[in-house]
Amino acid sequence: MTRLGTRFPTADLPFIGLGTSPTPVRRLDRLGLDAEVWLKDESVFGDGGWGGNKVRKLEWIIPEAHRRGKDTLFTVGGIGTHWGLAAALYGTEHGLQVVLGLVDQPIDDHVRDQLRRLDASGAVIHRHRSVRRLKLAAPWILARHSSHGRLPYYLPAGGSSPVGSLGYVETALEIAEQVESGAMPEPATIVTAVGSGGTAAGLALGLRLAGLRTRVLGVVVNDSFRLDAVTVSRLANRTAELLRTRGADVSIELGPDDLVASDRWMGETYGASTPAGVEALQLAGRTEGLELEPVYTAKALGAIRELGSELAGPVLFLQTHGPRAMA
Ligand SMILES: Cc1ncc(COP(=O)(O)O)c(C=O)c1O
Incomplete structure (x- = not known):
């Protein structure tokens, strides 16, 4: 325990x-x-x-998703998000599809590396230029990744629920x-x-x-x-x-x-x-x-x-x- x-x-x-x-x-x-x-x-x-x-948070979030009968996680962050990458890697490993809504941020070498890792992580990525645009697209993203009438388990930026x-x-x-x-x-x-x-x-x-x-x-x-x-x-x-x-x-x-x-x-x-x-x-x-x-x-x-x-x-x-x- x-x-x-x-x-x-x-x-x-x-x-x-x-x-x-x-x-x-x-x-x-x-x-x-x-x-x-x-x-x-x-x-x-x-x-x-x-x-x-982020991994500490996922120790509670992943089993909570299963508890709620969800098979998809939807979460958001900047294009350099450490949270989104951890969610994609650990979520996928534990049987969840992971959908990321990403917003542009200043690009440096670190962000470029993160983007490459995110692309290879198995997550489905929806990229937007601003938070406002991502918010406008969110209902469509949620509907698009629903299965059997079940919405994805939404987690706020950084997994800070x-x-x-x-x-x-x-x-x-x-x-x-x-x-x-x-x-x-x-x-x-x-x-x-x-x-x-x-x-x-x-x-x-x-x-x-x-x-x-x-x-x-x-x-x-x-x-x-x-x-x-x-x-x-x-x-x-x-x-x-x-x-x-x-x-x-x-x-x-x-x-x-x-x-x-x-x-x-x-x-x-x-x-x-x-x-x-x-x-x-x-x-x-x-x-x-x-x-x-x-x-x-x-x-x-x-x-x-x-x-x-x-x-x-x-x-x-x-x-x-x-x-x-x-x-
Ligand atoms: C490396 C790193 N440290 C600290 C934080 C902050 O943690 P929190 O999002 O829980 O405030 C984050 C993510 O946001 C992070 O990626």
């Missing part, structure tokens, strides 16, 4: 293991930072062709176990990139469930929709509500003061790299052997570097990017 399943043994929470946990933690002491910074390496999570934080967020409730419980076993100190702050909110929301809820005092600092990198402490805490509360509906005894309610979500490090727009992010990415590769990417994780580490000792420590940096060697 998973940690969440173990904690709520009578709750109806279907789960499928797609990765190996716990993911490793270690101190990052070669970055030349004032603060005590630790790493939780989510990049190694995921036994299939892609890793990282309450079901997807369970992945990071579980990860927070895993962090609490690692603290308890002495693998790392209790973090005062966890820093993670926020692209659609599910990771930060799940963590914030799970940390409270685990009884840790750790607070989440979400580094918002997406301006395509509203993402702030209000929307992230709302998602955490919808996730708590889902747990209750499924029979778990959860009475926690979060408010916007329970976490921080700031777009201060986003730069111009979603997908645009920033000088501070690129510097952090290069430093992390050179000194700690970390493979970050410019859109999410580089900006999160850039925030840690900029805040330095202003940030309550120990700090835990979540490395959420999970590249794999793929043809």
Whole structure:
């Protein structure tokens, strides 16, 4: 049983293991930072062709699709979407057809590589120039991929539904176990990139469930929709509500003061790299052997570097990017 399943043994929470946990933690002491910074390496999570934080969400989403009797997943993202790629690879492996509605974003080498991987992933791709155009096309896409009168299982960008967020409730419980076993100190702050909110929301809820005092600092990198402490805490509360509906005894309610979500490090727009992010990415590769990417994780580490000792420590940096060697 998973940690969440173990904690709520009578709750109806279907789960499928797609990765190996716990993911490793270690101190990052070669970055030349004032603060005590630790790493939780989510990049190694995921036994299939892609890793990282999206796989944690799919451990709950894929069995939920089966539970609902769905044979098709429909989800959306930018043309460089890590979420869409993970959904395509793991969904297909578990008997689901995956349909992606993709929207153009600034193209760099990373996005070009992602597009190539997406094309080879087995997903059906509908590409549009803007979110507005994709929204207009969505009813047609849903109808086109319905079978036997059954609509596809729709998941929002990043898989950040309450079901997807369970992945990071579980990860927070895993962090609490690692603290308890002495693998790392209790973090005062966890820093993670926020692209659609599910990771930060799940963590914030799970940390409270685990009884840790750790607070989440979400580094918002997406301006395509509203993402702030209000929307992230709302998602955490919808996730708590889902747990209750499924029979778990959860009475926690979060408010916007329970976490921080700031777009201060986003730069111009979603997908645009920033000088501070690129510097952090290069430093992390050179000194700690970390493979970050410019859109999410580089900006999160850039925030840690900029805040330095202003940030309550120990700090835990979540490395959420999970590249794999793929043809
Ligand atoms: C590498 C990486 N890190 C972090 C995130 C943010 O996670 P979330 O979408 O749950 O906010 C994403 C996706 O959006 C991602 O691809």
